[in-house]
Amino acid sequence: MTEQLTDIVANLTTGENKTKEAVFVEAIDNLESSELSLLLESLPIAERWERWQQVAQDSQIAVLVHMRSDARQSILEQFSDESLHDLLKDAHADDLIELADTLPDSVVDAVLESMDDRQKQYYDQVTQYGNDQIGHYLDRSFKMFPETARVQDALRAIRKGIAPYTNHIYLVKRGVLTGIVDIDQLYQAESSVVLKSLMLDNLVSIQAGSDLLNATEKMEHCGFSSLPVVDDNNFLIGRLTLRTALELTRMNYESKLMATAGLNENEDLFAPVMRSSKRRATWLGINLLTAFLASWTIGLFEATLEKVVALAVLMPIVASMGGIAGSQTLTLIIRGIATGHISSGNIRNLLSKELGVGVINGILWALVIGLAAGLWFQSQMIGIVIASAIAINILAAALAGVLIPILLNRFKIDPALSGSVILTTVTDVVGFVTFLGLGTYLLL
């Protein structure tokens, strides 16, 4: 958070209501709507609602659009259907697309009903793409001309104003994208020149059905501030800006980061306690099942544990080392999938590299831990048992760390979310079974 915002938040969470009001009035004057969204998201729910009511009605939609959906919902659920409709009466199709998942269906339908046909058509066009496709995140503020139009026609339109991130105009022939023209070239050409003759040599565009990673990668590498987006028939339907690419990239990583703890990327920092507890309970419940599985595995060796209590003392070490080694491999693979470095072509090489690392660290830590445990419990045999279990578990962790995320990804399940639960189950069970099994065999 910028220092400016930090100060504002500090003022809004302490102090009297009168001061807060004044502080927020100043904030409204000085901040962009997306900064106001960030600011509201950073406030506890009650305070957030108080400040929200100070936002002028004609900026409310812009602020809502930039909020993450959970925080936005905390505001929208205070509205009656009627006042929602009032709020949204001047919303554009763009806005409605962003807000739809936090609005009751009946409200969305009613707002659509009151829109003109072009807006409605646009809404339908965009929402046919899922939110994992770039078509869902289109920007409509581009300039488009027939190939046969002339420089003067384009300049006339441009002089009326262009949207941010615009360095190009798009050419179409019966709706189909055929070319891109640099606006600087327009200014430098004779006014009667036909636009087609100014087209850039290569036509870079994005398919609306592309997945987000593909599209944002293309956006980043192309060197343009925005790229045209086309449907399956190459009809020009919108554009993707570098700013949207930045937001999508951030959301992608946030979702990976949050998923490692079973959280959603939209999770509101100040979600109501009951709602937040309920969501987290699900994740705790899933993990409890794996913990019970691990306990059950241990229970199989109750008789051994009764006789050699040292095994009970040492067993968390075996599970923990496997879990840590596995999560290193898992995280490397999850990152590689997110950055686009991993594909079917290099999995085999990766697996053999990770197994190599597993062998080396397996042997190293087997020796260290075996020695330490042997000295601690004054038993060579205990040292041998734990050393073998550590080596086997670290190797199993490397194997699981590569295969689990790749299989999950192939089945379109986010490996960042479920990868670590499955991995921990594997390393716990393998760890306890080898350690207690070897202990039973060698120590009794």
Place this chain on the structure above:
Amino acid sequence: MTEQLTDIVANLTTGENKTKEAVFVEAIDNLESSELSLLLESLPIAERWERWQQVAQDSQIAVLVHMRSDARQSILEQFSDESLHDLLKDAHADDLIELADTLPDSVVDAVLESMDDRQKQYYDQVTQYGNDQIGHYLDRSFKMFPETARVQDALRAIRKGIAPYTNHIYLVKRGVLTGIVDIDQLYQAESSVVLKSLMLDNLVSIQAGSDLLNATEKMEHCGFSSLPVVDDNNFLIGRLTLRTALELTRMNYESKLMATAGLNENEDLFAPVMRSSKRRATWLGINLLTAFLASWTIGLFEATLEKVVALAVLMPIVASMGGIAGSQTLTLIIRGIATGHISSGNIRNLLSKELGVGVINGILWALVIGLAAGLWFQSQMIGIVIASAIAINILAAALAGVLIPILLNRFKIDPALSGSVILTTVTDVVGFVTFLGLGTYLLL
């Protein structure tokens, strides 16, 4: 990875050398240099070096600049100092800044020696900023004019060509940034108009000493494709583009994601096995210390475990539930710090919310697990012992999950890196001590 790249990688990791060469020649023709970097990073080291040698010498620097430092190093370490110098003889100061951390100091000095004074001066100017400051990531390809220059002067310079992401020119007075002019306005003005009269109303710029999060946030919110960057005396020294902001944002999140497993964001997917093993060994060693601490805690209750072996079977559940609950809070806070939502102003509110969630989930899971364990071991007392331990540990986890990252962040230690180790230590020790301690007290 795009389908195109996936196919290329598949072809390059299998097949004969002759096919590989042909595939890569085609890739070079069709891909941007940053895509070539991604492609090379996705190849095993030996293959990477083979293909690298096919890259034309005049593109090599551009490809190296876009590579992550570890992968780049895997190539550069094949060079002798002499051939490095040859490679870098035409490098610009910009390139050298990017490459410096993967080059021997003597080579950097020698290359600097051969640069002209302006480039050398620029190098010194930028490298006085650390790589946690935006000044380190400047782009020099901006157009700057004296306030008193005229539209015709600016247009003459612009017609010679402008860099990507350029919609504005910058105005200076004795080197100090005084204004920004929209290029579209230039084209629409009379050629004799003084530039100063076309300045935008507000002058948005970034301080070179800003941290990365602040600067990229500003970049995202401002609606521009690039922003001017000034030093402490408001001298214009460069610009930040939205593309750089995108790259920095990604690196920031990658570093958070990788840090959760003790990895570096530059980690090469195909790092040599020995090097990779060595790095991971450090992390495994640190975690081993905490695992030994947990074991030692368990060891304190050896006498209890000998008598009630059920405690040994159940204890991983107590530790695991605390660890999972804590990591949910920890991850939420780490994300909040990364997105700029958390500041000193709202920590208190966050802590009380997370403790609230901890109380509810603590009670819920205490009941569930207490009941299950009581039934499993046919002992009401065991149920009571584990229920109390679970409730206490989940509450401790909530407290630790908020305080640990915030304290670490205050001491400028990345909470994503060390947060989870410290948290696990807390939840393991609290879990084992309360569970085995209560067990000793109530069951013996």
